[in-house]
Amino acid sequence: MSQRRAPLLLALLALTVLNGVAATLRADSPGVPALPPTTANYRKYAIDDLPQYFKAGAIASMNNTPVDNQLTNAGATLGRVLFYDERLSHNDGLSCSSCHQQQHDFSDPNQLSTGFQGGHTGRHSMGLSNAAYYAPKKFFWDQRAANLETQVLMPIQDAVEMGTNLTQLTAELSATKFYPSLFQNAFGSPEVTSDKISKALSQFVRSMVSYQSKFDQAVQLGVPGAPNYAAAGYTAQEQLGATLFHGDGRCSTCHVSNAQIGDAPRNIGLKADSSADLGAGNGTFKTPSLRNSEVRDGYMHDGRFTSLEQVVEFYSSGVQDNQFLDLRLRDNFLATGQPYRPNFNATQQAALVAFLKTLTDQSFLNNELFSDPFEDLPGDFNNDGEVDSADLAVWKTAFGATAGADADGDLDSDGQDFLVWQQNLGRSWEDFVGSNIPTAAPVPEPSAVAILTMAALALAPLHRRLKRS
Known part of the structure; x- marks a missing residue:
């Protein structure tokens, strides 16, 4: 192959590839x-x-x-x-x-x-x-x-x-x-x-x-120590669940206060032998808050349970005996007692689950204060929050590679990515402050002249080496 034809053929190859790539804009940066x-x-x-x-x-x-x-x-x-x-x-x-x-x-x-x-x-x-x-x-x-x-x-x-x-x-x-x-x-x-x-x-x-659940409404409508479940619109099933939670279920002995939070790590009898994972010691693990437990989709330190129904069933009939089992989970609250298994029937278990769901705080789960604030800044190849000449240097270095300066979603760094950089040149993170967040205009399909220009720019070092060889 002649030295003169090599850059041109490579540029034409780049044109062929780019014409087959969708122009969907995607940032190759954390934003x-x-x-x-x-x-x-x-x-x-x-x-x-x-x-x-x-x-x-x-x-x-x-x-x-x-x-x-x-x-x-x-x-x-x-x-x-x-x-x-x-x-x-x-x-x-x-x-x-x-x-x-x-x-x-x-x-x-x-x-x-x-x-x-x-x-x-x-x-x-x-x-x-x-x-x-x-x-x-x-x-x-x-x-x-x-x-x-x-x-x-x-x-x-x-x-x-x-x-x-x-x-x-x-x-x-x-x-x-x-x-x-x-x-x-x-x-x-x-x-x-x-x-x-x-x-x-x-x-x-x-x-x-988290303090805006249905349960919180009941607490605020009641008197200290006595939530007004009826005033908060609790169903008969949810009220039965509340009674079991604070009574025969013993749930509130570990998940304390009106925030249902833990006060110490506990061994809850997940296994008869806790030696495989001692946790905080003797098979004890931190007791989490039960707020929003409905939406977690995974329970216990190892995530073994996938639903609240499974959790309630475990505490109802599945607590395993071991020498470090928490006294709250023994029949007589003494080390000599048998594991406490209330063996709730299906109605009672469903009621407990229904009550736990009243601890869900949709306001918290959808609050923008806690949401993802990041937006894409296409062309910011060096991830510094501004599209400038430094990003062009990154693009030149990464040209032809599968990572480093991809802005159009085709998993390589090519002339199309240069067009994205050029279109967004001068934009910075400050353009995203406020409610009017700008969005980049669609990237036009590159013309043959543009592609040849981009490819020639990127391949200039190769051309110079060929001339010297």
Whole structure:
């Protein structure tokens, strides 16, 4: 092949491939945060608007918020962005929300969660609503994290889950156009540090308070210690379930207060032998809140149950005896008692399930405060939140590759991606602030002249090498 014909033939080959590619626009980046022009009011939702029984008494006494990390609107906003940002994983492909999904009470509908390289976590993803209310302050099923500030950084560094390191992460976030200003708003300085990441994520998680369920209506319509179920529209079945929950079911002895939160890790008799997974010790595991349990689709530390019906059946007749079984699950509340198995009939079990569903808080599950704020910024190949000349350099380097500068969804970096970059040149994350989020115009089919120009530009280095050879 002559030296003169090589670039032309390669350009024609590029034209043939590109003409067969759909022009559907897709960003090859984690995107940029589309935030409201006025900072969202997390304090109003999670502090000011709380019902009185959350502000004082048993629930308030279990609040684990530290003195040096009080909830702020700017801090929780930063935490929301971090929570949904795929930059927190090693390959920019996984975020905290990948395993903690809002519609599932910030849990994972799968039994085990999938990490950044396809591996699976060792335990089921725990729901996050009312995480602020746990007096022992410890996190994870086995309570290995002393507090939430410690916990939020651990999945980021976990070899299976997100696989990055904090040095790499802080450098990547610092290089974006938006994080320095978000850190400035939250902490008074633009520097990105792991301590600030920890505090912001913790503020966001603690703001996830669930207090607008049907049960909450009954509590507010009643008197202290006596929810008015009838006034809240409870059916006869739901009222029977409430009676069983607080009575023969013994559910409220472990899921305490009007927030149905845990107060300590428990051995609940899932197995006669707990040696395979000791959890927090002797087969005990953290007791989660029951709020929004209806939508979790996975229950217990190993996700073994897939429905509330299975959970109720287990507590009704399936609790296994072992030497560390919690006394609340023994007949006489003594170490010598037999496992407590009330053996509820089908009507009673259905009633308990019906009551548990009244703990679902649709307002929380659909609240925009906790939703994904990210939007695509096509052409931002270096993921810094701005389409500029630096992105063109990335495109040139990645030309012909299957990753690195793909903006049109055809899984390679070619002339079409250049057109996307060119069309969006000058746009930044600030264009996405406010309710009027711009969308890129459809990318036109590239003409033969445009393709030849793009290919010639990308292949110029090859042409120069051929001339020198």
